[in-house]
Amino acid sequence: MTAVEVTHARSSERNGVMARTAVNYPFTAIVGQDEMKLCLLLNVIDPRIGGVMIMGHRGTGKSTAVRALADVLPMLTRVKGDPFNRSPEEVLLDEPNAAKAAANGSAQSAKLKTERIPVPVVDLPLGATEDRVCGTIDIEAALTQGVKRFEPGLLARANRGFLYIDEVNLLDDHLVDVLLDVAASGWNVVEREGISVRHPARFVLVGSGNPEEGELRPQLLDRFGLHARITTITDVAQRMEIVRRRRAFDADPQAFVAAWEPQQKALRRRITAAQKHVADVEMPDDALMFAAELCMRLGIDGHRGELTLARAACALAAFEGRRCAAREDVKRVALPALRHRLRRDPLETTDAGERIERALAELEART
Amino acid sequence: MLTFADIVGLDTAKQALLLLAVNPALAGVTFAATVGSGKSTLARAFAALLPDDAPFVELPVNVTEDRLLGGLDLEATLASGTRVIERGLLARAHGGVLYVDGLNLLDHSVMAYLIEVMTRGAVHVEREGLSAVHPARFVLVGTYDPSDGEVPRGLLDRIGLIVPFALQTDADLRAEVVRRNHLRRRSDAAGCLSEAASDEVHMLRAMIADARARLSQVHIQDEQVEALIHASLSLGVEGNRADVFAVQAALAKAALDGRNSVDDDDLRLALRLVLLPRATRLPEADDRRKTEDDAASLPNRSNQNHEGQEASNEALQTQPEQIEELLLSAASAELPKDVLNLPFAVQRRGRSGGRGATLNSQRGRFVRAVEGAPQGNRIALLQTLMAAAPWQAVRRREARDGQSSRAIPHAAPRVCIRKEDLRVKRFRDKAGMLYIFAVDASGSMAINRMREAKGAAIRLLQDAYVHRDQVALVAFRGRRAQVLLQPSQSVERAKRELDVLPTGGGTPLASALLTAWQLARQARGRGIPQATLVLMTDGRANVGLEGSDSDRSDAQLPPSDPRSQKAQLQAELQRLAALLRADGMQTIVIDTQANYLSRGEASKLAEWLGGRYVYLPNARAEQITKVLT
Known part of the structure; x- marks a missing residue:
């Protein structure tokens, strides 16, 4: 990180809002589509696998599954309010000044305040512009206070989490280039509007799309560790179950989610255990x-x-x-x-x- | 104003709209209708049936990205000096109806956003320095003129009820339309909605409110759900979303009829409006024969309805297959005889449209901001503010000083922007080129030609992913040309839909030219300005346009003299070639005739078309792609 001030409040505030308003369909209640579910879970357990691309028919639950993933992810520890979700160690590494300040301060142990937040699953909407993806100058601060301040974008929010692009084959080419660069290096480098910032952006890239909507660039395809294919379920019993659960969810989302909480809890435990042991x-x-x-x-x-x-x-x-x-x-x-x-x-x-x-x-x- | 009940015809569309009003889980209704059939009137009349606070937002087909999704509120931002976001049209439709007239004319990117927002139920704005989430749950009412081409499947899939297109030809009906319209005009002129009309509206509203309240109590049996799923399987419906829509449609129909349980009629309607339009194939051959037999005996069945009622109810409880059979049999009358008429299988051909939107430098994707005057351009507000930002302190001081010397006190503006700060938007149109392969599928060498053309089309697509090019494939044989692959970017789709390549028969070259011209027209309406026609033929036409359109029986019969017939064919080709040329179509004629047989027809055709002539008697896919790039 360079010594540019960073706008905090807006992004963290919105994170909170999103978490409160969205009721996702429970991951464990998704019928069938085992390959897709397994691919997602393997990436949660070991992010180095390199993400997953899900291609398949319309209406087969691709985006439902990815959005549902958020609720079974474990929490992560970050420095309180850090717009890049960094751990205390990372902050100290990135910002020698902060380390020095902390060391000189009263707390000898250089302790930064931390908080636990859910692992972020950030949606990249199709219409996103480059400045919002990468971050840019905080125009309000520039205009009203005359301060040059960096306002982080979606890549910052996705650090240490998941970045999800639905209909990835429809994404604009220049945004795809940016994403490829960042995904390869793990760093987002912003040089624009007089701002010069470099921040960590390591995330699991999850894409989904329908092969009929358009071809995916081969370079982008290669970037994904796993590639799941899903098709329409043809088993009648399974399809009836899908209709039944979907109706129950639509009728009363909260009650449905509550009913599935035991399964969700069990999966969360399993994931946490696997994360702990995967290195061994x-x-x-x-x-x-x-x-x-x-x-x-x-x-x-x-x-x-x-x-x-x-x-x-x-x-x-x-x-x-x-x-x-x-x-x-x-x-x-x-x-x-x-x-x-x-x-x-x-x-x-x-x-x-x-x-x-x-x-x-x-x-x-x-x- | 015409009310819902005033609109004559479009009965199925009306029924679908009522179901949607009762059950928003159906997500939307789309129906095709030609110009002047009252589709917009119907959509507006529908809005009057909804609760008063439900917004009705009309989405123009040429909507810009910032109007659609939301962007900076210029006035408020300048006045306050802080970013103020303005909700886009999609967010404004939250809790109400989004109406699109010309669903098939929507820009590719607008379509993608619409699908995204419908899936999420919210607009995520991440653009121009803004970041916000606006709820956007609405039902979509979309109409289109089938002569302008098809509604892309990605969007159709998100819409619960798809009303099949039916021409309205009944003379009595037409007269009734005019009469009612006239009456209504008069009562409007008198300044009030007639009592009868407002009664109608009240009645319908009450009916909808009642059905909405009932909806959660309506019960559907497992066997009935299973029957719908069976039907959807045997029609080859893609994905699992349609099952849910079908169930919701049946529930809505029961609620609207004031029943607490779903019956056969409800299932039939769900099949008609949800599953049939999504069919990718016809039921198995023997299924079909069976259903046709059933259809033949259907009148009898309805005659004996009284005693049959109980029996069929009993069947409902035991055998889902039987209900399915019943369903399909009822629907078989509506099943198109030809699988080519199913929109989800191969998309239907359209006739040339008169309404192609022209390319606009103000559309497409906003890529960067440049210095410039605002006249005729759109201001890039964020970039303008950025340019002005560093000077604010200086300018405020100047403004203060200037004020005191002139002694006319007025408040200094929050932000001082000068002409040199102004930045305007530059757009890049995502449009690429449409390559239309028109392949002579007649004669003995047709199989080879078709295979190589398919290979070339797929190669081109694989190279074209950056350029956003599209490829269409037209085969001409027998009486007329046929679009085998609608303009597409998808290699996968090209491979699948060009799996079977029909060959043999006469050479309707004129029909091929006309079809190519229509495709280019439609593509232009969708923002693909340029088309290249790759014509693979020996140039020897022997079927004219008359032969390609059996409806023109009243046209004069071709003269019996073969020589004058040939001259007529040539004249027709020449006329069409001039049309294509005038429209700016680029052409490459690939002559596939063996050398010793060639009489120069193909090169003459290339001349008429003002295109290139390439002689490749055994054209290979690689050679064709090389010629093109």
Whole structure:
């Protein structure tokens, strides 16, 4: 951080308002669509997996699931009122001046006041302009007080949380460029209107869209760790359950949410436990080899494929309370981890999913 | 003013609107109607049926982003020196009705915002230095003229009730429209709503209020829900949202009829207004035969309704499949015979529209602000204020000094803005190019031509994601040209919809040119200014426009002399080519005729069209894309 003053009040105030007014459909009450739900949860457990892109039919609950995720996320600790949601350690690292001031102050232990807030899930609306995404000069302060002050944008709000873009394939190209830059570096650099600011912006990027609305740029697709595909549920019993729950929710959201609270609580506990243990999950050579061979067989360039496979497999093991990720875990995450990394052939009609299934079967048969 | 009951015709649309008034969970109603059929009048009359405090907001199709979503309130911001946000149209419709006339003419980005806001029930403003969340729960009433093209599926999917288009041709009805209109004018002139009319409005309002109160008590059986789901499955309805809409529609219908339980009629209506319009396929072949048989016996069934009532109620409780069958049979009369007429399968073709919105430099996406005069431009307020900000202290001092010397005291303005601070908005139109592939699907080599054209179209799309280009594919064979792929950016859709490529038959080249011209017109209405026609043919037309339109039986019969017939075909082509040329269509004619057979028809056609001529007898997809880029 450079020594530019930052506008605090507005963004934190709004966070509060949003949390109070929105009643989300409970995550645990979503029927079916297991791949999508698993992909989201794996990213919660290990954000290094690199986000998830959800593509599928209209009306299949994509955005419902992402917005519901907010309610099962654990809390995080940040410096009180920090517009970038930083932990005390990060603030001290970023701002040597603050550290010095704290050290010189009465509290010898350099303690900054902290608070617990829900992990932010920030929506990026389609019509957002670049200045609101990245942040810009606080025009009010400039006009009325003659002060040059930085007003943080959505990227600041999303730090250490989730950034969600619905209809990501309709997002304007120049915003996509900005997002790619920030997602790659983890830092948002603002140089505009005489403001020069650099702040952390590490977030899990979640996108959703309908492939029929338009193609997604390949560069953007590659950025997502996982790629979930969802289709219309065709099981009649499941669909009846969807209608039943949806009607119950619409009729009385509060009561519905209350009824599902035990399941929500259980999931929250599971996530917290998995987060704690994921770093200790081991992956034996056999499983690593399997992941590498799978990527080779599919002709996937680079190493991002293997890395994502390994991380997702470990997160899955942690979620299920195991300390060891096996070949079976790799197989279970192979589809979402690899389907967007296969080479694109314009006239290829075989579905990417089928190609991965086939490669998996071949590998199995060989060993 | 005409009241709801005054409007003659559009009966299904009226029924749908009543259901929507009873149950806002249906999200919206859309209906197609031609110009002058009273669609706007109906929408306004609908507003009069709603509670007094419900807003009715009309969304013009050329709405700008800041008017739609909200932006800086210029006056208030300048007066106070702090940012004041003005709610956009979507937020203003909260708790009421948003009316769009010309749903199919909405700009691509406006459509995307509308869908987003309908999904969230709120407008999230993150633009021009503003950040706010405005609640925006409204029901959408959208009308469109089918001759201007289709309503995109993404939006249709969010709208609960879709009223199928029906022409109003009955002469008696037409006379009735005129008569009522005339009467109403007279009573309006007298300065009051006639007693009878206001009674009608009161009655309808009371009915709606009663139904709304009843809605939460209406019961639907599990078997009935299951039947709707079965129907939706066998019609290939995409997603699970339609199931919920169908149930809500049935509930609303029961409530409106003053019943506490859903019956067959309610289910049938839900099927008609929710599921059928979303069908992507017709029920299985044997299903269909069965349903047609049932349809034939339907009159009998209704005759024996009295004794049949109980029996069918019993069936309801046991066999959802039976209800489904019943439903589909009732609907089979309405099922289009041709799957091409289902909007959610392949979108229907439209006729040329007279109402294409022209491209406007004030539309599109606001990309940056530049110095400039406000005349004819839109002021970028935020950037103007930013430019002025550093000078405020100096200018205030100047203003104070100037005041004291002139000794005419007046309050110094909060913000001093001078001409040199002014910044105006520059817009970039997202529009790309529309590539129309028109492929000769007649004759023996057609299969190859079609495959390569498909490959080229898909390649182009994959390269075009940055340019926002779109691709359409027209095949011409037999009597007329057919749009196989409506303008689209989606590789996936192109692959899916070009899965089956019909070939064989005559060569209706003229119809292909006309179709391409129509597509270009419609695209222009949606803000895609430029179209390129890629015509793959040997140029040997043998079916004229008469052949492409069977309705024109009254047109003069083609002369029997084959030579003059050919001359006539040529003259027709020449006329159409001139039309395309005058409209600014770029053309590339790809001659696929084997060398020794060529008589130069294709190159002549290219000349008429003022386009490029390329000779590629075995055109491959790569070659075609190379020619284009």
